[in-house]
Amino acid sequence: RLANLYGLILAGAKTTAVVMLLVAAASVSAWLVTAVNIPQQLGELLQPFVHNKTLLIAILMVLGLLMGCVLDLTPNILIMTPVLIPIVVQAGIDPVYFGVLYVMNQSIGLITPPVGSVLNVISSIGKMPMNRVVGGVWPFLVAEIGVLVLLILFPSLVLVPLQWMTR
Secondary structure, eight states, rough: OGHHHHHHHHHHHHHHHHHHHHHHHHHHHHHHHTTTHHHHHHHHHHHGGGGOOOHHHHHHHHHHHHHHHHHHHHHHHHHHHHHHHHHHHHHHOHHHHHHHHHHHHHHHTSTTTTHHHHHHHHHHHTTTOOHHHHHHHHHHHHHHHHHHHHHOOOOOHHHHHHHTTTT
């Protein structure tokens, strides 16, 4: 009804304000990471692992998960992908395979504290305390990490269906 419109707009504005505050904080974090030259230093640090594909992917996924815990998805992908892709290509890892794993990894970061922007949105919309939201998401987080580990250990799970689609 028209009488409820003001309340709905106000509730939508509050939710949008929370989300935009998280995006602003993530953007500031992304700028700080770039300003202190972390991506280039990271590239140099990972060079010794180029000859062991599985170990390199595992290290990149752990690093990506740590980055995903403190940065939002978009800034993380925009900052880290240009740094990591040359290392991945040099190691002989399929860039599509890496992309699937990295996006999945960053999606896990969206539901991982402390930033966990999806957790904050759920907490705000559901009007629930953060510890209750984290408690409800925990089993899904463990399952997603398990799938990521399987994809790291068995790259054919990603690459074989990709080959089927390109025939």
